[in-house]
Amino acid sequence: MKDYYKILGVNKSASEDEIKKAFRKLAHEHHPDKTGGEDAKFKEINEAYQVLSDKNKRAHFDRFGTDPSSQGGFPGGGNPFGGFGGFDPSSVNVDFGDIGDIFETFFGGGGGSATRGRRRTERGGSDLETALQLTLEEVFFGVKKEVFIKTNIGCDRCNGSGAEGDSGLENCSACGGSGEIREDKRTFFGTFSQARVCDKCHGFGKIPKKACGKCSGMGIISGERKIVVEVAPGVQEGQVIQIKGAGESGPRNIGTGDLYIGIRIKPNLLFKRLGDDLSVSLEVKILDIILEKTISLKGIDGKKIEFSVPTNFNLRDPIKISGEGMTKFGKKNRGDLLVNLVVKSPKKISRKARETLNGLDNSDID
Ligand SMILES: [Zn+2]
Ligand SMILES: [Zn+2]
Numbered sequence: 524m525k526d527y528y529k530i531l532g533v534n535k536s537a538s539e540d541e542i543k544k545a546f547r548k549l550a551h552e553h554h555p556d557k558t559g560g561e562d563a564k565f566k567e568i569n570e571a572y573q574v575l576s577d578k579n580k581r582a583h584f585d586r587f588g589t590d591p592s593s594q595g596g597f598p599g600g601g602n603p604f605g606g607f608g609g610f611d612p613s614s615v616n617v618d619f620g621d622i623g624d625i626f627e628t629f630f631g632g633g634g635g636s637a638t639r640g641r642r643r644t645e646r647g648g649s650d651l652e653t654a655l656q657l658t659l660e661e662v663f664f665g666v667k668k669e670v671f672i673k674t675n676i677g678c679d680r681c682n683g684s685g686a687e688g689d690s691g692l693e694n695c696s697a698c699g700g701s702g703e704i705r706e707d708k709r710t711f712f713g714t715f716s717q718a719r720v721c722d723k724c725h726g727f728g729k730i731p732k733k734a735c736g737k738c739s740g741m742g743i744i745s746g747e748r749k750i751v752v753e754v755a756p757g758v759q760e761g762q763v764i765q766i767k768g769a770g771e772s773g774p775r776n777i778g779t780g781d782l783y784i785g786i787r788i789k790p791n792l793l794f795k796r797l798g799d800d801l802s803v804s805l806e807v808k809i810l811d812i813i814l815e816k817t818i819s820l821k822g823i824d825g826k827k828i829e830f831s832v833p834t835n836f837n838l839r840d841p842i843k844i845s846g847e848g849m850t851k852f853g854k855k856n857r858g859d860l861l862v863n864l865v866v867k868s869p870k871k872i873s874r875k876a877r878e879t880l881n882g883l884d885n886s887d888i889d
Contacts, residue, residue: 525589527571535585539576546572587710647778648675648743648771655752655764655784659791663823663850665756669749670784674771676746678738683776685742686731693732695724702728727775742775752784757799757852762786794823799858800848802841806865807832813888822847822860830862838864 528535531545546568555562574580651674657666677683686692694700698721708715720726734740750769763785770780794801805820815831822828828847836842841861848858872880 525567525571527575527584527589530567530571531575533575537575542572542575546576647773648780650780650783651770652783652785654787655754656787656789657754657758658789659794659796660823661754662758662788662796663756665754665758665850667751667753670752670782672748672750672769672782673745674748675743675773676748677772677776677779678735678742678744680737681731681735681742683742683772684731685735685738685740685775687733687735690731690733692729695721695728695730697721697723698728700728702726725774743772748782750782754786755852756850757854758786759852760786760788796849797861798849799851800861801858802861802863804863804865806867808867809869812838812864812866820862823849828860832864838866 528537531537531542531549533541533545537545549568550565550572551557552560553565553568554560555565574584651672653670653672655668655670657668661668678685681687684692695702698704702721702724703718703726704721705716705718708717721728724730731740735742738744748769750766752764752766754764763783766782766784768779769782772779788796794803801823803820805818807818810816811818812832815834817829817831819827819829828844830842830844832838832842841863844860844862846857847860850857
Protein backbone atom coordinates (compact mmCIF):
# COMPACT_ATOMS: atom_id res chain seq x y z
CA MET A 524 0.00 0.00 0.00
CA LYS A 525 1.39 3.38 -0.96
CA ASP A 526 1.95 6.06 1.64
CA TYR A 527 1.38 9.36 -0.11
CA TYR A 528 2.67 11.30 2.88
CA LYS A 529 5.93 9.41 2.74
CA ILE A 530 6.21 9.97 -1.00
CA LEU A 531 5.94 13.73 -0.52
CA GLY A 532 8.06 13.62 2.63
CA VAL A 533 5.49 15.34 4.83
CA ASN A 534 3.76 14.18 7.97
CA LYS A 535 0.10 13.35 8.34
CA SER A 536 -0.75 16.68 9.88
CA ALA A 537 0.87 18.67 7.05
CA SER A 538 -1.06 21.76 5.96
CA GLU A 539 -2.24 22.28 2.38
CA ASP A 540 0.57 24.75 1.98
CA GLU A 541 3.23 22.35 3.19
CA ILE A 542 1.94 19.70 0.82
CA LYS A 543 2.00 22.12 -2.07
CA LYS A 544 5.54 23.20 -1.26
CA ALA A 545 6.82 19.65 -0.89
CA PHE A 546 5.21 18.72 -4.18
CA ARG A 547 6.72 21.64 -6.08
CA LYS A 548 10.16 20.88 -4.77
CA LEU A 549 9.96 17.19 -5.64
CA ALA A 550 8.30 17.81 -8.99
CA HIS A 551 11.24 20.00 -9.89
CA GLU A 552 13.77 17.45 -8.77
CA HIS A 553 12.25 14.48 -10.52
CA HIS A 554 10.85 16.05 -13.64
CA PRO A 555 11.54 13.52 -16.41
CA ASP A 556 12.97 16.20 -18.66
CA LYS A 557 15.64 17.03 -16.15
CA THR A 558 18.92 15.21 -15.83
CA GLY A 559 18.47 12.78 -13.01
CA GLY A 560 14.70 13.06 -13.42
CA GLU A 561 12.70 9.89 -13.35
CA ASP A 562 9.38 9.28 -14.99
CA ALA A 563 8.09 6.70 -12.53
CA LYS A 564 9.06 8.74 -9.52
CA PHE A 565 7.56 11.86 -11.04
CA LYS A 566 4.26 10.10 -11.68
CA GLU A 567 4.23 8.82 -8.14
CA ILE A 568 4.79 12.32 -6.76
CA ASN A 569 2.05 13.67 -8.97
CA GLU A 570 -0.30 10.93 -7.88
CA ALA A 571 0.42 11.62 -4.22
CA TYR A 572 -0.19 15.31 -4.73
CA GLN A 573 -3.44 14.82 -6.58
CA VAL A 574 -4.77 12.93 -3.59
CA LEU A 575 -3.33 14.95 -0.72
CA SER A 576 -4.19 18.31 -2.26
CA ASP A 577 -7.85 17.35 -2.52
CA LYS A 578 -9.70 17.50 0.79
CA ASN A 579 -12.09 14.66 0.00
CA LYS A 580 -9.51 12.38 -1.49
CA ARG A 581 -7.14 13.05 1.36
CA ALA A 582 -9.80 12.26 3.95
CA HIS A 583 -10.61 9.08 2.10
CA PHE A 584 -6.96 8.14 1.93
CA ASP A 585 -6.49 8.86 5.61
CA ARG A 586 -9.27 6.40 6.42
CA PHE A 587 -8.76 3.70 3.86
CA GLY A 588 -5.35 4.16 2.29
CA THR A 589 -4.85 3.09 -1.28
CA ASP A 590 -6.96 0.00 -1.61
CA PRO A 591 -6.19 -1.25 -5.14
CA SER A 592 -9.86 -1.95 -5.76
CA SER A 593 -10.65 1.70 -5.23
CA GLN A 594 -8.09 3.05 -7.67
CA GLY A 595 -10.87 4.54 -9.70
CA GLY A 596 -11.28 7.05 -6.93
CA PHE A 597 -7.63 7.97 -7.11
CA PRO A 598 -6.96 8.63 -10.72
CA GLY A 599 -3.41 9.79 -10.18
CA GLY A 600 -1.32 10.53 -13.20
CA GLY A 601 -3.73 8.86 -15.56
CA ASN A 602 -3.87 11.11 -18.54
CA PRO A 603 -5.78 10.09 -21.64
CA PHE A 604 -4.40 12.97 -23.64
CA GLY A 605 -0.76 12.26 -23.19
CA GLY A 606 2.04 14.08 -21.46
CA PHE A 607 1.88 17.77 -20.83
CA GLY A 608 -0.06 18.56 -23.91
CA GLY A 609 3.09 18.32 -25.94
CA PHE A 610 4.58 21.21 -24.04
CA ASP A 611 8.00 20.88 -22.60
CA PRO A 612 8.38 23.00 -19.49
CA SER A 613 12.13 22.53 -19.38
CA SER A 614 12.61 24.17 -22.76
CA VAL A 615 11.29 27.41 -21.47
CA ASN A 616 12.57 30.04 -19.20
CA VAL A 617 10.04 30.10 -16.46
CA ASP A 618 11.46 32.46 -13.93
CA PHE A 619 8.82 35.03 -14.71
CA GLY A 620 5.94 34.46 -12.38
CA ASP A 621 5.59 31.53 -10.08
CA ILE A 622 6.85 28.23 -11.36
CA GLY A 623 4.49 26.37 -9.09
CA ASP A 624 1.52 27.82 -10.85
CA ILE A 625 2.95 26.80 -14.17
CA PHE A 626 3.24 23.23 -13.00
CA GLU A 627 -0.27 23.43 -11.72
CA THR A 628 -1.47 24.57 -15.09
CA PHE A 629 0.12 21.56 -16.69
CA PHE A 630 -1.22 19.08 -14.21
CA GLY A 631 -4.57 20.73 -14.14
CA GLY A 632 -4.85 20.72 -17.88
CA GLY A 633 -3.27 17.37 -18.55
CA GLY A 634 -5.28 15.18 -16.29
CA GLY A 635 -7.70 17.91 -15.41
CA SER A 636 -11.05 16.28 -15.67
CA ALA A 637 -10.08 13.30 -13.62
CA THR A 638 -7.63 14.68 -11.11
CA ARG A 639 -9.58 17.73 -10.12
CA GLY A 640 -13.00 16.29 -10.34
CA ARG A 641 -13.71 18.77 -13.08
CA ARG A 642 -15.61 17.70 -16.13
CA ARG A 643 -13.80 17.90 -19.41
CA THR A 644 -16.52 20.07 -20.77
CA GLU A 645 -15.85 22.84 -18.31
CA ARG A 646 -12.60 23.90 -19.77
CA GLY A 647 -10.60 23.24 -22.87
CA GLY A 648 -6.89 22.82 -23.39
CA SER A 649 -4.26 24.10 -21.01
CA ASP A 650 -2.81 27.55 -20.89
CA LEU A 651 0.78 27.53 -22.02
CA GLU A 652 3.76 29.69 -21.24
CA THR A 653 6.81 30.51 -23.24
CA ALA A 654 9.57 33.07 -23.25
CA LEU A 655 10.47 35.51 -25.99
CA GLN A 656 14.02 36.81 -26.18
CA LEU A 657 14.51 40.30 -27.53
CA THR A 658 17.54 42.46 -28.13
CA LEU A 659 17.61 45.92 -26.60
CA GLU A 660 17.34 47.40 -30.10
CA GLU A 661 14.18 45.36 -30.72
CA VAL A 662 12.80 46.64 -27.44
CA PHE A 663 13.64 50.19 -28.48
CA PHE A 664 11.93 50.07 -31.87
CA GLY A 665 9.25 47.49 -31.08
CA VAL A 666 9.21 44.28 -33.06
CA LYS A 667 7.07 41.70 -34.77
CA LYS A 668 8.15 38.14 -33.93
CA GLU A 669 7.04 34.66 -34.80
CA VAL A 670 6.63 32.27 -31.90
CA PHE A 671 6.29 28.54 -32.45
CA ILE A 672 4.58 26.38 -29.84
CA LYS A 673 4.44 22.61 -29.94
CA THR A 674 1.10 21.61 -28.48
CA ASN A 675 -2.14 19.83 -29.17
CA ILE A 676 -4.00 21.52 -31.97
CA GLY A 677 -7.40 20.85 -33.47
CA CYS A 678 -7.45 17.93 -35.89
CA ASP A 679 -7.65 19.24 -39.44
CA ARG A 680 -9.33 16.11 -40.77
CA CYS A 681 -12.46 16.26 -38.61
CA ASN A 682 -12.22 19.97 -37.71
CA GLY A 683 -11.90 18.92 -34.10
CA SER A 684 -15.20 17.03 -33.90
CA GLY A 685 -13.53 13.64 -33.57
CA ALA A 686 -16.06 12.11 -35.94
CA GLU A 687 -15.14 10.72 -39.32
CA GLY A 688 -16.99 12.46 -42.14
CA ASP A 689 -20.64 13.14 -41.25
CA SER A 690 -20.92 10.15 -38.95
CA GLY A 691 -21.85 12.30 -35.96
CA LEU A 692 -21.92 11.44 -32.27
CA GLU A 693 -23.82 8.96 -30.18
CA ASN A 694 -24.35 8.41 -26.46
CA CYS A 695 -21.51 6.59 -24.74
CA SER A 696 -22.56 3.07 -23.91
CA ALA A 697 -20.22 2.75 -20.94
CA CYS A 698 -21.67 5.63 -18.92
CA GLY A 699 -25.04 6.04 -20.62
CA GLY A 700 -24.19 9.60 -21.62
CA SER A 701 -23.50 11.00 -18.15
CA GLY A 702 -19.73 11.11 -18.65
CA GLU A 703 -19.06 9.48 -15.29
CA ILE A 704 -19.25 6.03 -13.88
CA ARG A 705 -20.56 5.41 -10.38
CA GLU A 706 -19.21 2.52 -8.48
CA ASP A 707 -20.50 1.17 -5.21
CA LYS A 708 -17.80 -0.11 -2.99
CA ARG A 709 -18.54 -2.31 -0.04
CA THR A 710 -16.19 -2.03 2.86
CA PHE A 711 -16.19 -3.11 6.46
CA PHE A 712 -17.64 0.29 7.39
CA GLY A 713 -20.43 0.32 4.89
CA THR A 714 -21.07 0.94 1.24
CA PHE A 715 -19.61 3.94 -0.52
CA SER A 716 -20.50 5.32 -3.86
CA GLN A 717 -17.76 6.82 -5.95
CA ALA A 718 -17.89 8.56 -9.28
CA ARG A 719 -15.08 8.58 -11.76
CA VAL A 720 -14.73 10.05 -15.20
CA CYS A 721 -15.79 7.59 -17.86
CA ASP A 722 -12.68 6.32 -19.58
CA LYS A 723 -14.49 5.42 -22.76
CA CYS A 724 -15.78 8.92 -23.56
CA HIS A 725 -13.38 10.85 -21.27
CA GLY A 726 -16.28 12.57 -19.58
CA PHE A 727 -17.98 13.83 -22.72
CA GLY A 728 -20.92 11.45 -22.48
CA LYS A 729 -20.88 11.15 -26.24
CA ILE A 730 -18.53 9.40 -28.61
CA PRO A 731 -18.18 9.67 -32.37
CA LYS A 732 -20.16 7.00 -34.23
CA LYS A 733 -17.09 6.51 -36.32
CA ALA A 734 -13.84 7.86 -34.94
CA CYS A 735 -11.79 10.16 -37.15
CA GLY A 736 -8.95 8.22 -38.72
CA LYS A 737 -6.39 10.91 -37.96
CA CYS A 738 -7.05 11.77 -34.32
CA SER A 739 -8.77 8.52 -33.23
CA GLY A 740 -11.83 10.49 -32.22
CA MET A 741 -10.14 12.93 -29.83
CA GLY A 742 -10.40 15.89 -32.17
CA ILE A 743 -6.83 16.95 -31.39
CA ILE A 744 -3.45 16.03 -32.78
CA SER A 745 -0.02 17.04 -31.61
CA GLY A 746 1.29 19.81 -33.78
CA GLU A 747 2.77 23.25 -33.81
CA ARG A 748 1.16 26.62 -33.57
CA LYS A 749 2.73 29.67 -35.16
CA ILE A 750 1.87 32.94 -33.52
CA VAL A 751 2.91 36.37 -34.72
CA VAL A 752 3.44 38.66 -31.76
CA GLU A 753 3.71 42.39 -32.06
CA VAL A 754 5.74 43.74 -29.20
CA ALA A 755 5.31 47.44 -28.46
CA PRO A 756 8.42 49.60 -28.00
CA GLY A 757 9.75 49.96 -24.49
CA VAL A 758 8.51 46.64 -23.16
CA GLN A 759 10.02 45.63 -19.83
CA GLU A 760 11.88 42.50 -18.84
CA GLY A 761 9.41 40.02 -17.36
CA GLN A 762 6.32 41.61 -18.90
CA VAL A 763 3.85 38.94 -19.97
CA ILE A 764 1.76 39.09 -23.10
CA GLN A 765 -1.41 37.04 -23.03
CA ILE A 766 -2.68 35.70 -26.34
CA LYS A 767 -6.15 34.29 -26.02
CA GLY A 768 -6.84 31.00 -27.72
CA ALA A 769 -3.20 30.34 -28.63
CA GLY A 770 -2.63 27.65 -25.99
CA GLU A 771 -3.42 23.97 -26.12
CA SER A 772 -6.56 22.88 -27.95
CA GLY A 773 -8.91 20.79 -25.87
CA PRO A 774 -10.41 17.62 -27.30
CA ARG A 775 -13.45 17.90 -29.54
CA ASN A 776 -13.58 21.68 -29.74
CA ILE A 777 -14.36 22.20 -26.06
CA GLY A 778 -12.03 25.15 -25.96
CA THR A 779 -8.46 26.29 -26.31
CA GLY A 780 -6.20 27.60 -23.58
CA ASP A 781 -4.31 30.87 -23.72
CA LEU A 782 -0.65 31.48 -24.38
CA TYR A 783 1.42 33.62 -22.03
CA ILE A 784 4.59 35.03 -23.51
CA GLY A 785 7.15 36.30 -21.03
CA ILE A 786 9.57 38.93 -22.31
CA ARG A 787 13.28 38.37 -21.75
CA ILE A 788 15.75 41.00 -22.83
CA LYS A 789 19.25 39.99 -23.88
CA PRO A 790 22.06 42.02 -22.40
CA ASN A 791 23.45 44.64 -24.75
CA LEU A 792 27.22 45.04 -25.11
CA LEU A 793 27.10 48.83 -25.04
CA PHE A 794 23.92 50.05 -23.47
CA LYS A 795 22.54 49.25 -20.08
CA ARG A 796 18.91 49.88 -19.38
CA LEU A 797 18.00 51.78 -16.23
CA GLY A 798 14.23 52.04 -16.35
CA ASP A 799 13.51 54.44 -19.20
CA ASP A 800 17.10 55.64 -19.27
CA LEU A 801 20.10 54.08 -20.93
CA SER A 802 23.64 54.23 -19.70
CA VAL A 803 26.78 53.79 -21.74
CA SER A 804 30.52 53.98 -21.08
CA LEU A 805 32.65 56.05 -23.42
CA GLU A 806 36.42 56.51 -23.59
CA VAL A 807 37.44 60.13 -24.04
CA LYS A 808 40.80 61.78 -24.49
CA ILE A 809 42.07 64.24 -21.91
CA LEU A 810 42.47 67.06 -24.43
CA ASP A 811 38.91 66.62 -25.72
CA ILE A 812 37.74 67.24 -22.19
CA ILE A 813 40.07 70.14 -21.43
CA LEU A 814 39.31 71.89 -24.70
CA GLU A 815 35.57 71.13 -24.57
CA LYS A 816 35.76 69.47 -27.97
CA THR A 817 32.77 67.86 -29.58
CA ILE A 818 32.57 64.20 -28.65
CA SER A 819 30.30 61.91 -30.62
CA LEU A 820 28.79 58.48 -30.16
CA LYS A 821 26.05 56.37 -31.70
CA GLY A 822 22.74 56.19 -29.86
CA ILE A 823 20.61 53.04 -29.51
CA ASP A 824 18.66 54.18 -32.59
CA GLY A 825 21.90 54.26 -34.62
CA LYS A 826 21.90 58.05 -34.88
CA LYS A 827 24.92 60.18 -34.07
CA ILE A 828 24.83 62.08 -30.79
CA GLU A 829 27.24 64.95 -30.11
CA PHE A 830 28.12 66.61 -26.85
CA SER A 831 31.01 68.27 -25.09
CA VAL A 832 32.13 68.13 -21.49
CA PRO A 833 31.54 71.51 -19.84
CA THR A 834 34.28 73.00 -17.69
CA ASN A 835 34.02 72.42 -13.98
CA PHE A 836 32.25 69.12 -14.59
CA ASN A 837 32.71 66.29 -12.12
CA LEU A 838 34.00 63.45 -14.30
CA ARG A 839 32.59 60.90 -11.90
CA ASP A 840 29.08 62.01 -12.86
CA PRO A 841 27.56 60.79 -16.11
CA ILE A 842 26.83 63.32 -18.83
CA LYS A 843 23.06 63.39 -19.20
CA ILE A 844 21.74 63.67 -22.74
CA SER A 845 18.00 64.29 -22.62
CA GLY A 846 15.65 62.26 -24.79
CA GLU A 847 18.26 59.83 -26.14
CA GLY A 848 17.37 56.95 -23.82
CA MET A 849 14.86 54.10 -24.14
CA THR A 850 11.40 54.53 -25.60
CA LYS A 851 8.87 54.72 -22.81
CA PHE A 852 6.32 51.92 -22.93
CA GLY A 853 2.99 53.20 -24.22
CA LYS A 854 4.37 56.72 -24.75
CA LYS A 855 6.01 58.63 -27.55
CA ASN A 856 8.88 60.22 -25.65
CA ARG A 857 12.13 58.70 -24.50
CA GLY A 858 14.21 58.56 -21.36
CA ASP A 859 17.70 60.01 -21.11
CA LEU A 860 21.11 58.73 -22.08
CA LEU A 861 23.70 58.73 -19.33
CA VAL A 862 27.23 58.73 -20.67
CA ASN A 863 29.86 57.57 -18.21
CA LEU A 864 33.17 59.08 -19.23
CA VAL A 865 36.27 56.94 -19.06
CA VAL A 866 39.23 59.29 -19.34
CA LYS A 867 42.06 57.75 -21.30
CA SER A 868 45.65 58.35 -20.37
CA PRO A 869 47.60 59.40 -23.49
CA LYS A 870 49.50 56.60 -25.28
CA LYS A 871 52.29 58.98 -26.17
CA ILE A 872 53.07 62.68 -25.78
CA SER A 873 55.12 64.38 -28.46
CA ARG A 874 58.14 66.52 -27.59
CA LYS A 875 56.20 69.57 -28.77
CA ALA A 876 53.23 68.76 -26.58
CA ARG A 877 55.45 68.10 -23.62
CA GLU A 878 57.21 71.46 -24.07
CA THR A 879 53.90 73.25 -24.39
CA LEU A 880 52.48 71.51 -21.34
CA ASN A 881 55.65 72.19 -19.39
CA GLY A 882 55.10 75.87 -20.09
CA LEU A 883 51.76 75.70 -18.29
CA ASP A 884 51.00 75.31 -14.64
CA ASN A 885 47.90 74.75 -12.59
CA SER A 886 46.99 78.43 -12.64
CA ASP A 887 46.48 78.11 -16.40
CA ILE A 888 44.09 75.21 -16.14
CA ASP A 889 42.30 75.12 -12.85
ZN1 LIG B 1 -9.81 14.08 -36.37
ZN1 LIG C 1 -18.79 7.44 -21.26
